[in-house]
Amino acid sequence: MREFKVVVLGSGGVGKSALTVQFVSGCFMEKYDPTIEDFYRKEIEVDSSPCVLEILDTAGTEQFASMRDLYIKNGQGFVVVYSLTNHQTFQDIKPMKELITRVKSSERVPILLVANKSDLEHQREVPTIEGNTLAQFWGCPFIEASAKSKTNVNDVFAEIVREMNYSNDKEKKSYCCTVL
Numbered sequence: 001m002r003e004f005k006v007v008v009l010g011s012g013g014v015g016k017s018a019l020t021v022q023f024v025s026g027c028f029m030e031k032y033d034p035t036i037e038d039f040y041r042k043e044i045e046v047d048s049s050p051c052v053l054e055i056l057d058t059a060g061t062e063q064f065a066s067m068r069d070l071y072i073k074n075g076q077g078f079v080v081v082y083s084l085t086n087h088q089t090f091q092d093i094k095p096m097k098e099l100i101t102r103v104k105s106s107e108r109v110p111i112l113l114v115a116n117k118s119d120l121e122h123q124r125e126v127p128t129i130e131g132n133t134l135a136q137f138w139g140c141p142f143i144e145a146s147a148k149s150k151t152n153v154n155d156v157f158a159e160i161v162r163e164m165n166y167s168n169d170k171e172k173k174s175y176c177c178t179v180l
């Protein structure tokens with residue numbers, strides 16, 4: 001079975017752990033230790049193909065650039081999360097695409113932009129169009145989700161699998177071209 005390494009990135013408090021735990025265990029935790037950085041495994045089926053995801057829920061080791069670079073190097077797909085109730089968290093992730101492409105030394109890295117906390121519509125600070133515009137600029141898909149109400153949580157992980165499949169296929173094709 002294919003196995004994919006996914007890294008969940010974003011500022012503290014945006015819901016990286018809540019999204020990951022909701023996806024892996026199907027429950028919403030009100031409080032999750034913000035310092036816990038852990039791997040989770042889950043098998044899913046995407047477009048009729050089963051695969052295993054190894055998900056790294058990061059927790060602010062970004063202060064140590066070498067640590068951050070290491071998990072970016074090891075990751076194959078990146079779920080970049082901000083909270084739509086906090087505009088600062090949207091600003092925070094803007095340099096992320098450049099950082100990932102630099103560390104991976106590749107322009108075509110599978111990335112998905114996620115606006116979390118869509119259940120808190122009345123506290124929204126980041127309009128959908130802003131997320132969409134950034135995703136277009138990055139050339140990646142964009143999803144608004146809620147770890148609390150479970151909205152689009154499975155889609156987040158299915159979509160990053162599709163992005164990883166897509167870039168794998170492209171790599172294979174260009175390899176075949178080189179061989180031929």
Ligand SMILES: Nc1nc2c(ncn2[C@@H]2O[C@H](COP(=O)(O)OP(=O)(O)O)[C@@H](O)[C@H]2O)c(=O)[nH]1
Pocket residue numbers: 010011012013014015016017018019029030031032033034116117118119120145146147148149
């Ligand atoms: N209303 C709401 N709260 C959320 C959602 N996701 C996370 N939270 C809350 O936001 C806070 C931070 O979540 P956490 O997963 O620990 O964020 P992390 O630091 O990015 O891992 C917690 O109090 C969560 O209960 C969501 O989708 N909706």
Ligand SMILES: [Mg+2]
Pocket residue numbers: 016017018032033034035036057058059
């Ligand atoms: Mg966390």
